Amino acid sequence: MRSYGQFCPIARGSEIFAERWTPIILRNLLLGCRTFNEIAAGAPGLSRALLTRRLRELERAKLVTIRPKATGRGSRYEPTPAAEAMWPVLHALSDWAEQWTDLTTEHADPDAVLWSWVRSHLRTDLLPERRVVVRFDCQNRGRRTLWLFVERGGAEICRFDPGFGDDVTVRIDDPVAFARWHLGSLPWADAVRSGAITIDGPRDLRRALPTWHGAPESHAESHPADAVRDGVTN
Structure with a gap:
């Protein structure tokens, strides 16, 4: 340095x-x-x-x-x-960026959104006990495919097919909308209705998937680990 x-x-x-x-x-x-x-x-x-x-x-x-x-x-x-x-510094930077910078396709990498989801916003209490594989087809940045692998109340992101078959398929045509949903500024239903996100699979899993995402928490909590906001973990 x-x-x-x-x-x-x-x-x-x-x-x-x-x-x-x-x-x-x-x-x-x-x-x-x-x-x-x-x-x-x-x-x-x-x-x-x-x-x-x-x-x-x-x-x-x-x-x-x-x-x-x-x-x-x-x-x-x-x-x-x-x-x-450094938490207050990161939160201040997050608040500033939310107000003064634009979220564009350049920033909306679905890989980063999924990582943030699993790392800090996953509702493990709502995950199914049985194994579920969700395939995400990302239409930007070279049309990549990622998998959300759910098993025994936990989840991880796979960059290669885990080999168990896909239970649900999510197509992301607008990565900015996907990021906005993660940030809490766009309802899942609106993203699906607009065609930004398309989800296919059994009805129960289609309805359950967005509920696995936890709501953002205030950074006024007493412990730094509890103070994670979407703008910081994104």
Whole structure:
């Protein structure tokens, strides 16, 4: 990290926070990501080499503690109290961006939306106990396909066909509308009615799918982990 050579706290803080990808890495850590692969999954486009470099920089800045895993290879990455204290900064940035920036197709990557959904907005209490596979056909960015794999009250995102057959298919023709639904500014029914999202499958699963998404929570809660808002986790 290069120094601005200024005494100003804004300049000193920017030396750490304003590095490319650092806010995203901090967000992922504060959302509970603890392994290298978990952090990387929430930062599509970030190379593994640069992620390694940024994590080491955060360790030197005393925002991250890196420890060997108790079992197996690799490391665990734990945010320090200094990192936890970044929540108000992230929330302020989120509020500013919601008011002053536009959400465009460039930002509306369904992969990132699904990651955020599963990581911080999944209503595990409403998930079916039986295995359910939901295929998402994303019509932008090379027409990618992703899968939501639900089993035993948990879920994960798969970038390859899990091989159990698709129970529900969701076609995303307007990724901005999908992101707006995730952010809470567009009802699911309106997105489906407009043709932005098309869902096929058994009626019970079609009706249940949007209920698996939890409502955004206020960041006025007492614990940072409970203070996640859609604008921060997106």
